[in-house]
Amino acid sequence: MKKLLGVTLGILTAVGGFLDIGDIVTASVTGARFRMSLAWAVLLGVIGIVIFAEMAGRVATVSHRPVFDLVRERVGARLGLANLLASYFINFLTLAAEVAGVSLALQLASDVNYLLWIPLVTFLVWIVIWRVKFETMEQVFGLAGLALIVMAVALWQLHPDWSSLWHSASHPEVTSGEGAPTYFYFGIALFGATMTPYEVFFFSSGAVEEHWQRSDLILNRANVYLGFPLGGALTLSLMAISAVVFAPMNITVEHLSQAALPTVVAVGKIGLALILIGFFAATFSAALETALSSGYTISQYFGWQWGKLVRPKEAARFHVVVLVSLIGAALLALTAIDPVKLTEYTVVLAAAALPLTYFPILVVANDPDFMGDKVNSRLSNALATGYMGILVVVSVATIPLMIATKGGA
Amino acid sequence: MNEHPAGRRLYAALQLLDRQILDADAMMAGKVDDLEFEQPSDGDPYVSTILSGLGALGPRLGGRLGRWLTAVHRRLHPDPEPGPARISFGVVKRVNNHVELTLRRDELENNELEAWAREHVIAHVPGAGHAPE
Amino acid sequence: MRLSDLLEAEVVDRNGDRIGHVHDVRLVQDGPPLGTWGAALRLEGLVVGRGSIGTRLGITRPQMKGPWILKLLFARQRSSRVLVPWDRVRDVGQDRITADCVAAEGHDAFATDDPTPRP
8 A cells, every 4th residue: 555655656746747947838839839739749758758767767776877877988988078068058058947937936926026036046946955855855846746737627627629629739730820940940849848858867866866676666667657648748738728828819928927827717816826836846846856967967977976865065066066056057047038038949959969868878778787687678679769760860950940940930 | 928818807998997986885986087007027017096087087088178177187186286096906896887995985086176075165054964854 | 008098099000001999908807916806907908990989888799688770780890890919019109009910810809708797
């Protein structure tokens, strides 16, 4: 019984923790602009993250080595350093976007400008990392993120034309008035928002932090196979409610408040409260994860002691990196750079960098010296290799599309 | 040279280089950034020392980036012309997934930056010594 | 002499013909005793081949189970690898190593692979 509770908790945490500012922004923007015709990009992303998160979790559990530790070992010091610089940079931008996201959620709740919230938010993120236990952190914010289920409720309450929504999703086509490059650009954005690399750094480091044993592999699989798709369903709900409310009037989503609007329209005051709690929890937990990931990536490349599993003074360099990254990200957010635009660019860059993160995982997952008898099955190899092909295509297409569409204008 | 050498075979780049070093307390203590060979007067060279830290990684990477890393190492080090941090191979206990040592972290030469970070930043923040809750 | 001096160095034979680049260095544990480690790791030979990515990623090792498409792509690299015994090495220069053998000699470097203990 206790085991079942643990499994359920894990799944719920995965669902609630799935969305971040990237998913919220891209789902609302694309829903308003393309209706459901980019739903396939979310689906593709969910399948991808399920495959690779399971693999990364398995690798971390069996070899007791988290992802970035293995990146250097597998691709060498030079390529590993290039990988580190790219991953850290994207992670840094994501952290700034998440901190801005939390601040925006607080602005929506309080009418106090988001810029004024940034210093407090940064401090809160840091203090939670400094003092709160890993598991507690994950569970509290993961479960609070379940408030976002209100978006699915909102979809129901809006009484949409279901067949029209389904038609839009199952017959993807470039919406009239948009060009094909823009369509695919936003497809890449959605894909990148769903397959975020920091998720994998965090997940695999967490598996090592929490001392996962082989017996936890089933737990890992449950979280990933059930939790992530349900999280993806929430993303699609947000896309759908944006499509229903904004698309008919040709409104583009440019502010976080617009992402919340459909829920408020459909469910009223309770909807507003729940969606604000949900946005806050989603962005705050993502801020925690990306802040920790800044520390994980650099520490794991250089071999420094990392993590919350030891006293801070035993992992001094790790904590200094986390602190400096947080302060830097806050400063970037304080330049009043448009958080929505920042988020859009960041998820697209993250999509371009995906092969860097996932390729070493695939190679190590096949190495019996690390994995013993838990090496990839033929099926997972076939799927994962297929995905690597997709990731490379996406990666190559990103920058040209970004230039061609002027950043999705 | 022996026709059929006895003893275990290892591939230096694949199995030793860039591996995580763990100290006697199983704490992370850097990576194997390079290896140094001893050339005896008779016989083949053998691995005598592990080189670890920025002072070893810089020269290995080479180029402008390598030189910059070496410069950072020199700046943070009390000595004016510090070489790379050395760990004698004699203190290695075992090599499998990691390279395990018989010494503790603070007895190693590559601990400079950690000590600096601890003394100058972390020690000033309340709660640095608390076990995680 | 450091490992980094050997890795990626070009290897030429006594005629000046290129054999390849050093991908890896094979060590055997039968050197003089060192501290608590035991017998030191003696330099047995250089693993020399063309190209380098596959070896570095460990895809070309015999016990790697897949993915089969990558093994396929790097198969040619694997067959072109040779082990140049250390006693054939004449000179270790700045980026070039001269070895006392003809380019066609040598055998598959990983033929007598000793896998490291499984977790």
